[in-house]
Amino acid sequence: MYILIIPLLSYVLPSRSDEWQVNILDVGQGVSVLVIKNNRALVYDVGAKYPSGFNMADAVILPILKAKGIGHIDWLFISHGDNDHAGSLPFLTQGIAVNNLVTNTDRCQLGFSADWQELNLAVLWPQNPINYSDNNGSCVMKISDGIHSVLLPGDIDKSIEQNLVELYGAQLKSTLLLAPHHGSNTSSTTPFIQTVDPEYVVFSQGFKNRWGFPKADVVTRYLNSGVRHANLYSISQTGQVRFVFAGQYSAKVDILTYRFDLYPYWYANMHNCCANRW
Incomplete structure (x- = not known):
């Protein structure tokens, strides 16, 4: 009798996995x-809205959540x-339920910690955002499973990078x-890059943006600090980037x-014609 119940329980109860993914x-x-x-x-930042009414929640975030069958957001962090x-x-909040909304004007500040x-x-920064510019008051967050970790620094500049290096060092x-x-x-000073020592770096920026991000000097600093060219991703060239971490018992990382x-049709795939992401 008990043997017959086991398959039923496995069907009714959702399976849990150590695997997790980060989508830029x-x-x-x-x-x-x-x-x-x-x-x-969990969502960190939500992109822009425009005078026309076009916005990135309706255009990007909500469709992805719907396609994945996700009916609510557990945590929503706004860096600044x-x-x-x-x-x-x-x-976004009109389109989907949000259990916990955290901004840098309330709990998204130094000392916040939660297990999910x-x-x-x-949250590694800020101590108090009113003491800093909008950018330097950004909520800096680290997400970790014990082996893999992701650092999300908002728009901080070199002065805050130095503070973080002094506060946390190898952490x-x-x-x-x-x-x-x-x-x-x-931003992206050499001491900061070398302290974070990332294996992968993503630049979230728009195609032919007026500021020329990522700056050539910044890309060079990452390369000179030991980040492989193949591990630098520019969203304007690759589109969405997905990192799939196998969990705390494996160092495996899959990248799509x-x-x-994810959209490899011959008329959309630029790989053969544009191997140089920059």
Whole structure:
């Protein structure tokens, strides 16, 4: 009798996995990161809204969540109030339930820590955002499973990078780094890069953006600090990038990009014609 119940329980109860994925979404000149584990979601930043009414929640984030069958967001973190990071917030909260909304004006500050499905969520900065510019008051978050970790630094500049290096030292080390401030030359200093020591770096920026992000000097600093050229990803070239971490018992990382892997039709795949991502 009990043997017959086991298959029924496995069908009714959802299976749990150590695997988790980090999706750097293609929201143009802006940032939105979707973390998924066991079909549950965490979002860091939501991209921009525009005077026309077009916004990245309706255009990108909500369709992805719907396609994956995710009916609510467990955690929504907003790094700071700039439009390219927070503009779509009202549209997102209208379109899907959010269990926990955390911004840098409340709990998304130094000292915040939470466990979410065996992942540790830790906010490393700011101490108090009113003491800093909008960019330097960005909520800096690290997500870790004990082996793999992701550092999400918002738009901080070199002065805050130095503070983080002094505060945390080797604790900053991360598998994946979202390049601060989209690859601006005011950020991504050599001491910061070398302390974080990332294996993978993603620049979340728009195609032919007016600031020229990522700056050539910034790309050079990452390369000179030991990051392989093949491990530098520019969202304007690759589209959405998905990092799949096997969990705390394996060092395996799988990487998929929208243009080269997730949408590989001959008329959309640029791999053969545009091997140089920059």
